[in-house]
Amino acid sequence: MVETQLELLDQIEQGALEALGGVTSEQGLEGWRVTHLGRSSPLMGAFDRLGQIPKEERPAIGRRANEAKRLLESALAEKAAALRQQALKRTLLGDRLDITLPGRPLARGRLHPSTQIMRQIQRIFAEMGFQVYRSRDVETDEYNFQLLNFPPHHPAREMQDSYYIHSPGSGDNPMLLRTHTSPGQIRAMREYSAANPHNPPPVRIILPGMCYRYEQVNARYEVQFNQIEGLAVGEEITFSDLKGTLSDFARRLFGQKVLTRFRASHFPFTEPSAEMDIECFVCGGAGCPVCKRTGWLEILGCGMVHPVVLQNGGYDPQRYTGYAFGIGVERITMLRYRIEDIRNFWGNDLRFLEQF
Numbered sequence: 001m002v003e004t005q006l007e008l009l010d011q012i013e014q015g016a017l018e019a020l021g022g023v024t025s026e027q028g029l030e031g032w033r034v035t036h037l038g039r040s041s042p043l044m045g046a047f048d049r050l051g052q053i054p055k056e057e058r059p060a061i062g063r064r065a066n067e068a069k070r071l072l073e074s075a076l077a078e079k080a081a082a083l084r085q086q087a088l089k090r091t092l093l094g095d096r097l098d099i100t101l102p103g104r105p106l107a108r109g110r111l112h113p114s115t116q117i118m119r120q121i122q123r124i125f126a127e128m129g130f131q132v133y134r135s136r137d138v139e140t141d142e143y144n145f146q147l148l149n150f151p152p153h154h155p156a157r158e159m160q161d162s163y164y165i166h167s168p169g170s171g172d173n174p175m176l177l178r179t180h181t182s183p184g185q186i187r188a189m190r191e192y193s194a195a196n197p198h199n200p201p202p203v204r205i206i207l208p209g210m211c212y213r214y215e216q217v218n219a220r221y222e223v224q225f226n227q228i229e230g231l232a233v234g235e236e237i238t239f240s241d242l243k244g245t246l247s248d249f250a251r252r253l254f255g256q257k258v259l260t261r262f263r264a265s266h267f268p269f270t271e272p273s274a275e276m277d278i279e280c281f282v283c284g285g286a287g288c289p290v291c292k293r294t295g296w297l298e299i300l301g302c303g304m305v306h307p308v309v310l311q312n313g314g315y316d317p318q319r320y321t322g323y324a325f326g327i328g329v330e331r332i333t334m335l336r337y338r339i340e341d342i343r344n345f346w347g348n349d350l351r352f353l354e355q356f
């Protein structure tokens with residue numbers, strides 16, 4: 001009797017340990033626990049039957065049963081630890097951070113097409129010795145018009161419908177958003193001549209910046225646009241200097257072969273005044289829709305600085321002469337890239353902007 005009971009316990013233990021060897025998951029292990037150590041397991045059955053066993057045999061069998069139970073429990077704990085270790089290893093391998101993967105690309109911004117062309121124009125003039133002078137966007141009527149020889153009510157103001165700023169009591173000198181970069185000519189000349197009123201230094205500057213006009217917006221006109229003004233003042237500056245400088249500018253911007261022509265024009269602040277055209281680079285001068293069949297494209301206004309303007313800037317017109325010019329940046333950008341609608345510039349449509 002004792003022997004059979006002890007053998008049975010050996011078998012129970014043996015069978016359980018073998019089954020444990022085949023367990024590969026935590027769920028499997030829980031199933032094993034229920035089968036081999038649970039309430040209705042063979043081992044628990046052996047404990048239950050102890051009562052039916054003769055008293056003197058009980059201790060030996062009871063000891064063996066307890067021994068088998070402890071053995072299976074510690075085998076269970078070991079197996080559980082081993083399974084946890086395996087699972088950890090699996091996730092460590094599977095979820096490993098691969099730092100050799102390239103990062104996500106950042107969307108890089110770029111310069112607005114107007115800014116690109118402005119910088120190109122500024123570089124060209126810088127090479128010719130012009131410095132950049134930054135003037136203000138908010139002006140007075142005096143600087144924007146009067147000192148440039150547009151008296152109040154002068155008809156030439158009609159071309160520059162303006163955004164006035166409500167400023168009570170300002171009379172004939174209200175504030176406004178500058179309609180062109182030309183008022184910077186007066187500000188610069190006054191600044192330079194104030195330093196040395198009897199012997200003002202020569203001036204060779206460009207004045208880039210935004211201008212504002214009260215326009216009916218359409219494909220050709222916007223309420224804001226950039227200009228680059230130029231001003232050279234000194235002794236013995238002539239119209240030949242103006243022509244030479246601006247023709248050279250056109251060659252540097254549009255290519256050495258480009259043809260230029262000067263047409264007489266009118267601006268109150270220059271005398272004589274002109275507009276410069278380049279030969280249409282779309283049709284080579286034959287005539288096409290871009291040049292409106294003239295073969296020429298207008299790119300800037302220019303002229304010799306009017307004596308009154310020199311005087312207003314603190315430069316004696318008996319001694320000094322000068323030339324000035326004004327370039328429409330968006331106009332040049334439109335010609336350059338065949339942009340047909342000026343509203344694209346400030347429309348903030350990435351599909352447009354990303355093309356430059």
Ligand code: DAH
Pocket residue numbers: 179180181182229230267270300301302303324325326327
């Ligand atoms: N200020 C003029 C405009 O906006 C452009 C211009 C023409 C500027 C002739 C000049 C110039 O300096 O000489 O229409």
